[in-house]
Amino acid sequence: MKGPWWQQRLCDYGFRLTNPRAMIIGILRNTEKHLSAEEIYIDAVKINPSIGLTTIYRTLDLFTQIGVVQKFDFGDGRARYELTNNPLKKDHHHHLVCVKCKTIIDYTDFVHEELELMNKTEKALSRKYRFNIYHHTVHFYGICSQCQREG
Amino acid sequence: MKGPWWQQRLCDYGFRLTNPRAMIIGILRNTEKHLSAEEIYIDAVKINPSIGLTTIYRTLDLFTQIGVVQKFDFGDGRARYELTNNPLKKDHHHHLVCVKCKTIIDYTDFVHEELELMNKTEKALSRKYRFNIYHHTVHFYGICSQCQREG
DNA sequence: TTAATTGCAAACGGTTTGCATGGGC
DNA sequence: GCCCATGCAAACCGTTTGCAATTAA
Numbered sequence: 627m628k629g630p631w632w633q634q635r636l637c638d639y640g641f642r643l644t645n646p647r648a649m650i651i652g653i654l655r656n657t658e659k660h661l662s663a664e665e666i667y668i669d670a671v672k673i674n675p676s677i678g679l680t681t682i683y684r685t686l687d688l689f690t691q692i693g694v695v696q697k698f699d700f701g702d703g704r705a706r707y708e709l710t711n712n713p714l715k716k717d718h719h720h721h722l723v724c725v726k727c728k729t730i731i732d733y734t735d736f737v738h739e740e741l742e743l744m745n746k747t748e749k750a751l752s753r754k755y756r757f758n759i760y761h762h763t764v765h766f767y768g769i770c771s772q773c774q775r776e777g
Numbered sequence: 778m779k780g781p782w783w784q785q786r787l788c789d790y791g792f793r794l795t796n797p798r799a800m801i802i803g804i805l806r807n808t809e810k811h812l813s814a815e816e817i818y819i820d821a822v823k824i825n826p827s828i829g830l831t832t833i834y835r836t837l838d839l840f841t842q843i844g845v846v847q848k849f850d851f852g853d854g855r856a857r858y859e860l861t862n863n864p865l866k867k868d869h870h871h872h873l874v875c876v877k878c879k880t881i882i883d884y885t886d887f888v889h890e891e892l893e894l895m896n897k898t899e900k901a902l903s904r905k906y907r908f909n910i911y912h913h914t915v916h917f918y919g920i921c922s923q924c925q926r927e928g
Numbered sequence: 929t930t931a932a933t934t935g936c937a938a939a940c941g942g943t944t945t946g947c948a949t950g951g952g953c
Numbered sequence: 954g955c956c957c958a959t960g961c962a963a964a965c966c967g968t969t970t971g972c973a974a975t976t977a978a
Contacts (some may be wrong), residue, residue, distance in 0.1 A: 646959085664937080678960040683943065691877050696918065699850055703968085704942060722908055726842050731906060735842035736898045743817075743894055747887045751917060755882060757873055766899060767847065767914075771907035797934085814967080829935040834968065854943085855967060 644674040646681045660698055660706035696761045700730055710760060724770035727742040740764060795825040797836045809865050811849055811857035847912050853883055861911065870914040876920035891915060
């Protein structure tokens with residue numbers, strides 16, 4: 627085979643389980659959470675203690691660029707990643723964020739209605755701007771009830 | 778007057794123009810851009826050379842919490858701020874982001890339709906979760922046409 | 929005279945980079 | 954042998970914090 631591994635077809639990755647790519651995909655496949663690079667690293671070390679955090683970052687960056695994983699920013703100062711089309715995930719990224727205490731609420735209200743519009747918008751934007759769109763986020767920012775009470 | 782300045786009514790701020798609050802509001806009022814803390818600092822230094830970056834951060838954080846400014850994260854590693862209800866701004870935060878070259882496109886398509894749904898959702902979420910919502914963002918992530926071409 | 933505000937420098941924390949080593953065709 | 958991949962340590966960079974000094978009421 628010629629060229630770096632990620633330019634080859636993704637489905638025929640024939641590497642060992644201790645391989646960074648295999649580990650990261652495996653870890654992300656088995657969780658419903660949004661894992662940070664460090665959380666993935668902690669899990670990866672259990673499989674292959676000699677892996678480095680740098681490799682995790684580099685692999686995740688590549689995966690993000692080729693669309694295998696999605697990178698999210700929840701405003702807590704660290705990026706979070708999840709596998710594209712993970713069947714375990716409901717895959718809705720609609721959040722209520724408190725700008726004071728940084729609490730994040732995953733809301734599920736109106737998601738159906740929103741998704742309908744989002745998908746329609748996504749299609750139209752893809753066409754118009756020739757973007758290959760992987761995912762979207764909807765964030766509402768404000769003050770939670772707790773913080774309102776505390777003035 | 779008793780208590781810290783920000784617990785007093787905001788409209789009667791009677792401080793000098795070299796005061797951090799006055800400078801930041803003035804700077805944000807006169808731009809259509811999303812400024813980062815450092816960009817605001819650079820402008821502020823022109824008015825009052827003795828101001829420190831720390832004060833900019835602290836003031837912006839307070840302004841964000843009391844709703845005077847809105848804090849945005851565009852994924853470029855630095856926070857960006859803008860004045861709430863700035864008449865210079867169209868105030869729509871709907872973006873297309875390329876995960877490869879980090880290009881950001883402000884799209885205006887479907888904004889009317891989206892805003893309608895967003896406002897409806899905002900009202901319902903406010904009520905249900907007792908959130909005092911200031912603003913929202915809609916982000917689509919993917920690969921731009923340029924980056925698709927470059928493989 | 930008491931509390932709030934500020935600037936400086938240092939710390940912090942997540943991420944990136946330089947570089948030398950190691951591994952796979 | 955030649956890329957490519959990897960780990961380590963150090964650098965990076967936006968942001969936060971400790972603290973002493975200053976300012977405002």
